[in-house]
Amino acid sequence: MKPIEAVVVTPIRIGLGALFMLAAYLKLSDPQAFAESVKAFKIFDLATASHLVTLATFTVPWVEMICGVLLVLGLWSRAASVALAGLLLAFTIGIISVLQREIDVRCGCFGKYEWPCTGNISMCHVARNSIMLLCSLLITLRGGGPVALDWFRRNRSPVDSEPQTA
Amino acid sequence: MASSIPDNLFQATLGAFAIVGLAVTIGAGHSLITPVRLSADWSKNTAAADQRPDQPVDDAPNDTVTSPDQPNDSVNPSNTPTEQADHLLNLEQAYALFEMGEAIFLDARSRAEFDESHILGAMHLSTESIADGSAGTVLDDLLGFGTDFPLILYCHGGQCDASENTAIRLQDLGFTNIRIMTAGFEEWVKAGYEVETP
Numbered sequence: 001m002k003p004i005e006a007v008v009v010t011p012i013r014i015g016l017g018a019l020f021m022l023a024a025y026l027k028l029s030d031p032q033a034f035a036e037s038v039k040a041f042k043i044f045d046l047a048t049a050s051h052l053v054t055l056a057t058f059t060v061p062w063v064e065m066i067c068g069v070l071l072v073l074g075l076w077s078r079a080a081s082v083a084l085a086g087l088l089l090a091f092t093i094g095i096i097s098v099l100q101r102e103i104d105v106r107c108g109c110f111g112k113y114e115w116p117c118t119g120n121i122s123m124c125h126v127a128r129n130s131i132m133l134l135c136s137l138l139i140t141l142r143g144g145g146p147v148a149l150d151w152f153r154r155n156r157s158p159v160d161s162e163p164q165t166a
Numbered sequence: 167m168a169s170s171i172p173d174n175l176f177q178a179t180l181g182a183f184a185i186v187g188l189a190v191t192i193g194a195g196h197s198l199i200t201p202v203r204l205s206a207d208w209s210k211n212t213a214a215a216d217q218r219p220d221q222p223v224d225d226a227p228n229d230t231v232t233s234p235d236q237p238n239d240s241v242n243p244s245n246t247p248t249e250q251a252d253h254l255l256n257l258e259q260a261y262a263l264f265e266m267g268e269a270i271f272l273d274a275r276s277r278a279e280f281d282e283s284h285i286l287g288a289m290h291l292s293t294e295s296i297a298d299g300s301a302g303t304v305l306d307d308l309l310g311f312g313t314d315f316p317l318i319l320y321c322h323g324g325q326c327d328a329s330e331n332t333a334i335r336l337q338d339l340g341f342t343n344i345r346i347m348t349a350g351f352e353e354w355v356k357a358g359y360e361v362e363t364p
Contacts, residue, residue: 028196030297035202036331050204057202058193059186066185066192078174079181086182104322106276112298119276140178141171 009145012135013081017071019132020084024065026111031057037108041094042101063087071139074148081139088133095125206333208253212314212342253333257349260318261359269316270308274328275351285320285351286360292328296335305339313340323350 027034035057038044044052063083070080091109098105104120117124144150255263263269264285271288273280280290289308295301308317317336321328329346336344347354355361 031196031200032202032334033293033297035204036293036327039204039331040327046204053204054197054202055190055193058197059190062189062193062196063186066189070185076181076185078178079185082175082178083182083185086186104326112294119278140175143174 005142006145009139009142010147013071013074013077013139013144013148016084016132016135016139017068017073017080019068020064021068021072022113023110024061024068026113027061027108028065030111031061033111034061034108037106040103040105040108041098042103043094043097060087071144074144074150075153077144077148077150078140081136085133085136085140088129088136092126092129092133095121095129099123099126203334203338206253206330206337206344210337210342211253211344253345255318255345255347257347257353257357260320260347260349260354261357263316263318264359269318269345270311271347272317272319272332273351274319274321274332279351281364283351283355283361283363285354286362288320288362291319291332291336293331293335296332296339308341314343316343316345317341318345318347320347320349320351320354323348323353326350 035053038053038056038060039046044050044056046053064087067080067084067087070076071084095107098121106119107114107117107121107125109125117128260271264271271285272291273284273288274292275284276292277290277295280288284290289304291301291304291308296305308315319329319332319336333344333346
């Protein structure tokens, strides 16, 4: 990895990880509020698939939390970024679906901290998710960079771990 | 030897599935510890049983207001008493209670929308304000009236979930006499009923 790439990738990885840890914390601290957001998207029929709303309510924040921690530590960065990319893609499709159906829904993505996209769901949320998706894909392709547990794991010399011979 | 990009992507995808699997497992356990409510429990609501018999129907501006002896056809066309319909009010029924002053109107829309305009005398109470603690004063006021005082929630009507979501929170706090105006604020304005614009 070139030095310039390392300088770009490392802060993106740590920043993205921290952002998703915050998002997960806000959702897990008030699952009822996130359940309301999931319900408001009207993707699942409450009469027949309420269990899917509950599953999404608790699975999404835990995916975010696990991926966030892994990205901040730089451990399994590519796997974490692939999982986040999948999540962001699903969010974006959901948001576009809401926009097409013209439903007034608040995102609930970052609790009450909805910067820079305030108010109901709009194209701003699509743009925000697209930027985060690009960041995830960058980490998927380039790895977590230095200052990451992955990097130390990969670059640990086999000689170091073997007993030295005289 | 360095791995190729397809190899890395394949491994990363497998790792991603492992992460999602772990999250599903933890999430399932979490849902058992902290259950969420997706709809309000109207079976414990006393609105239909206790409130409507006291309503003087003659004072109502519209004869669609429910009386104890006359089931409400507009809400429940089959004339079959259901728990589901008892807590729902149409525009005329809500206005009748508004005129009688026998209920508190609660605006479940966003704070900004409430500040712009709301039903005369309504208080703002949304799920967000309850969750972040900023609704403390309003809740204290409501508790002062008693948990069985009639409360009418409204939002935009139609596909708006805010009223029911707020009702869930109020039920969790012990309120038992909650109803939802299905028409929404926009229809209230369109009907020319009283609004308050600061």
